[in-house]
Amino acid sequence: MTRLLLRGGRVVDPAARRDGIADLLVENGRLSRIGERLDAASADVVDASGKLVFPGFIDLHVHLREPGFEYKESILSGAQAAAAGGFSAVCAMANTDPVNDHRTVTRWIADRAREAGFSRVYPIGAITKGMRGEELSEFGEMKEAGAVAVSDDGRWVANGSVMRRALEYATLFDLPVATHAEDESLSGRGAMNEGRVSTRLGLSAQPAEAESIAVARDLTLCELAGGRLHVCHVSTARSVALIREAKARGVRVTCEVTPHHLFLTDEEVARSGFSTATKVNPPLRGERDVAALHEALLDGTIDALATDHAPHHADEKAVDYESAPFGLVGLETAASLFHDRLVRTGRVPVARMVELFSGGPARAFSLPGGGLVEGKDADFTVFDPAAEVEVDPRAFRSRARNTPFAGARLTGAVAATYVAGREVYRRP
Amino acid sequence: MTKAGLRSKDLLGIEPLDPEEIGLILDTAESMAEIGRREIKKVPALRGRMVVNLFFEASTRTRFSFETAEKWLSADTLNFAAKGTSVEKGETLLDTAKNLEAMSPDFLVIRHSSPGVPHFLASQLKTRVINAGDGAHEHPTQALLDALTIRQRKKSFENLKVAIVGDIAHSRVVRSNVWCLTKLKAKVTLCAPPTLMPVDIESMGVSATSDFEEALSGADVVMMLRVQIERGGKMAFPSSREYFARYGLTRERLALARPDAIVMHPGPMNRGVEISSEIADDADRSVILSQVANGVAVRMAVLYLLAGGTPRAWQEGA
Ligand SMILES: [Zn+2]
Numbered sequence: 001m002t003r004l005l006l007r008g009g010r011v012v013d014p015a016a017r018r019d020g021i022a023d024l025l026v027e028n029g030r031l032s033r034i035g036e037r038l039d040a041a042s043a044d045v046v047d048a049s050g051k052l053v054f055p056g057f058i059d060l061h062v063h064l065r066e067p068g069f070e071y072k073e074s075i076l077s078g079a080q081a082a083a084a085g086g087f088s089a090v091c092a093m094a095n096t097d098p099v100n101d102h103r104t105v106t107r108w109i110a111d112r113a114r115e116a117g118f119s120r121v122y123p124i125g126a127i128t129k130g131m132r133g134e135e136l137s138e139f140g141e142m143k144e145a146g147a148v149a150v151s152d153d154g155r156w157v158a159n160g161s162v163m164r165r166a167l168e169y170a171t172l173f174d175l176p177v178a179t180h181a182e183d184e185s186l187s188g189r190g191a192m193n194e195g196r197v198s199t200r201l202g203l204s205a206q207p208a209e210a211e212s213i214a215v216a217r218d219l220t221l222c223e224l225a226g227g228r229l230h231v232c233h234v235s236t237a238r239s240v241a242l243i244r245e246a247k248a249r250g251v252r253v254t255c256e257v258t259p260h261h262l263f264l265t266d267e268e269v270a271r272s273g274f275s276t277a278t279k280v281n282p283p284l285r286g287e288r289d290v291a292a293l294h295e296a297l298l299d300g301t302i303d304a305l306a307t308d309h310a311p312h313h314a315d316e317k318a319v320d321y322e323s324a325p326f327g328l329v330g331l332e333t334a335a336s337l338f339h340d341r342l343v344r345t346g347r348v349p350v351a352r353m354v355e356l357f358s359g360g361p362a363r364a365f366s367l368p369g370g371g372l373v374e375g376k377d378a379d380f381t382v383f384d385p386a387a388e389v390e391v392d393p394r395a396f397r398s399r400a401r402n403t404p405f406a407g408a409r410l411t412g413a414v415a416a417t418y419v420a421g422r423e424v425y426r427r428p
Numbered sequence: 429m430t431k432a433g434l435r436s437k438d439l440l441g442i443e444p445l446d447p448e449e450i451g452l453i454l455d456t457a458e459s460m461a462e463i464g465r466r467e468i469k470k471v472p473a474l475r476g477r478m479v480v481n482l483f484f485e486a487s488t489r490t491r492f493s494f495e496t497a498e499k500w501l502s503a504d505t506l507n508f509a510a511k512g513t514s515v516e517k518g519e520t521l522l523d524t525a526k527n528l529e530a531m532s533p534d535f536l537v538i539r540h541s542s543p544g545v546p547h548f549l550a551s552q553l554k555t556r557v558i559n560a561g562d563g564a565h566e567h568p569t570q571a572l573l574d575a576l577t578i579r580q581r582k583k584s585f586e587n588l589k590v591a592i593v594g595d596i597a598h599s600r601v602v603r604s605n606v607w608c609l610t611k612l613k614a615k616v617t618l619c620a621p622p623t624l625m626p627v628d629i630e631s632m633g634v635s636a637t638s639d640f641e642e643a644l645s646g647a648d649v650v651m652m653l654r655v656q657i658e659r660g661g662k663m664a665f666p667s668s669r670e671y672f673a674r675y676g677l678t679r680e681r682l683a684l685a686r687p688d689a690i691v692m693h694p695g696p697m698n699r700g701v702e703i704s705s706e707i708a709d710d711a712d713r714s715v716i717l718s719q720v721a722n723g724v725a726v727r728m729a730v731l732y733l734l735a736g737g738t739p740r741a742w743q744e745g746a
Contacts, residue, residue, distance in 0.1 A: 194627055195627060195628055196627075196628040196631045198626070198627075199626040199627055199628050199629055199631070199632070200443075200603070200631075200632065201543050201544070201565055202543045202562075202563055202564030202565035202566070202600060202603060203543050203544075203563070203564075203565070207627075273544070273547045273548065273551055274543065274544025274545075274547050274548055275548075315520050318520040318521060318522045318523075319520055319521050320521060320540060320542035320544065320545045320548070321542055321543060321544045321545075321548075322541075322542040322543070322563070323542065
């Protein structure tokens with residue numbers, strides 16, 4: 001029997017109303033005891049004094065690019081990056097090649113992730129075959145193969161009847177339907193947010209309403225059809241207001257927000273001199289939208305922090321702004337950014353950070369974890385709140401380097417990540 | 429004049445310039461214009477320097493104007509049009525520019541359909557970069573030649589009322605002109621149908637209206653912009669006919685402006701869409717051909733100043 005004793009860390013787990021110095025005892029991959037001064041006999045002892053101990057982080061929205069785009073990222077490199085970011089589990093989006101719209105692809109991704117070790121990877125199946133927005137994929141078979149949600153990420157299901165059927169059909173399997181809310185007839189795939197900055201820069205732009213109109217439709221359909229709706233990377237004031245109202249009415253809706261939408265505005269496109277690392281979809285928004293996201297983060301409207309980790313090869317981003325692909329990488333910077341900008345400054349309590357990184361996402365997609373429970377898998381994240389780090393994309397485990405946060409100096413870093421009691425990352 | 433030259437190695441736009449730098453360029457251009465009136469149009473100011481004209485988007489007028497300026501200053505020029513080249517075969521923008529830089533040009537003159545390309549390349553290269561138009565963002569030498577043309581006719585910019593009318597949303601000329609004219613203290617009114625007016629345009633320090641007659645009344649300068657039908661103009665108004673009926677510059681409408689108002693157009697014109705031929709060809713009102721001539725002088729001035737030249741020194745053959 002392998003025994004691991006994590007000694008003297010500050011254990012923060014709002015799901016169990018726990019916040020205090022405690023030891024964790026791990027036996028055969030499971031948490032066997034949480035308590036004070038546990039017996040260390042025959043255990044490997046790890047000193048966690050001065051550190052925070054959280055239930056393992058869960059990211060509902062990452063792109064691992066395998067199968068099909070391994071030059072951008074692979075399941076292995078993505079799972080390593082996740083572990084380095086403190087994520088013991090991530091959900092992999094369906095827009096691979098082939099699209100994850102069939103149980104064979106779903107199972108293949110799950111198997112590859114298991115072989116890789118590192119973070120757990122939960123596949124997300126496509127809502128429609130080929131993500132073409134026309135015919136539903138086989139939700140039931142994909143769920144049996146390991147899918148935890150369905151989404152045509154990157155493409156809004158523009159046909160209202162198809163989206164209605166998806167929400168209805170998903171109730172059979174209790175699968176959340178995750179929506180990338182963007183009315184493309186309105187956004188026209190503009191390269192940035194429409195506003196003062198896009199006007200100044202002359203870049204093609206998409207109005208915030210392209211998102212909120214799509215959110216309004218999907219919420220309305222969810223009320224009609226039942227089912228569980230999850231709104232991906234919510235980014236506008238109007239969207240969060242709509243979700244807040246819908247939650248109050250009892251609609252089963254959850255939503256996520258990304259660190260870049262919390263910490264950057266569209267001014268960053270100008271300030272960075274048109275750096276394509278700032279090109280992301282939904283685009284970086286204006287100040288009022290960002291302020292509304294912060295409010296929604298605190299009042300519970302937002303359920304989860306998700307990175308929308310979207311690796312791209314450097315050559316693909318070394319082009320002009322309008323032709324560059326959307327997306328930035330976020331797994332390895334999310335926790336430090338969140339801690340530095342919001343927790344350290346006292347704007348968000350550390351317990352709320354844990355909810356957003358762990359408990360909230362676990363509930364949104366009904367995933368294991370999200371709390372530290374005796375007898376369950378020992379997935380946890382050790383965080384050093386005093387560590388000073390500088391974001392250095394060259395040191396990323398991810399194959400990609402496309403981040404607008406390069407060079408940022410942050411306080412707080414993931415010290416170690418454990419999955420089923422196994423250390424999958426330790427800060428060098 | 430307190431400054432001997434320009435602060436940056438590049439000319440990426442008007443937004444980063446201060447009014448003194450704009451004045452310096454206009455003054456230098458004024459003296460350069462004299463070369464165009466000589467029988468032998470050549471001075472040795474840039475002898476031994478190489479300029480690469482890197483045009484990712486076709487623009488015969490701007491390229492000819494730059495090339496003329498380069499030749500009159502005795503620079504060696506290379507023209508690089510991106511059609512049918514490695515760029516189309518997927519070579520990255522940066523690779524292309526780095527390959528050209530390996531030939532050690534002194535200047536890259538860049539035109540691209542996407543905003544920010546000159547800025548991105550300037551940040552990566554040691555070569556001096558001149559923006560010859562980046563999408564709907566900036567076209568600094570156009571604004572400078574417009575300013576020179578206005579200054580020749582109106583002497584001072586202070587409280588000058590300038591109306592810029594037409595496809596504001598898709599124009600690269602308008603942003604550069606707004607920065608240039610407001611820095612020089614002119615009052616700028618932008619006029620377009622709401623479908624061609626970008627959001628929050630007033631944040632650039634101008635007033636905006638969809639009422640053409642309001643924009644025209646009392647104007648000292650009327651700058652008409654080309655309606656870019658190819659850039660989504662189709663969705664902005666139902667027909668050229670209806671556009672001309674509302675926003676076309678005719679003699680009757682021009683009567684609302686000041687009697688000595690001048691009419692400008694960056695070209696190429698859509699006659700009968702944004703401007704009537706009668707006005708376009710009216711030598712008393714239209715300064716469109718002066719704009720073209722001033723374009724060469726302004727581009728000479730920019731090349732010369734960025735190369736480290738000091739005002740007037742070119743006349744001594746420095
Ligand atoms: Zn995504």
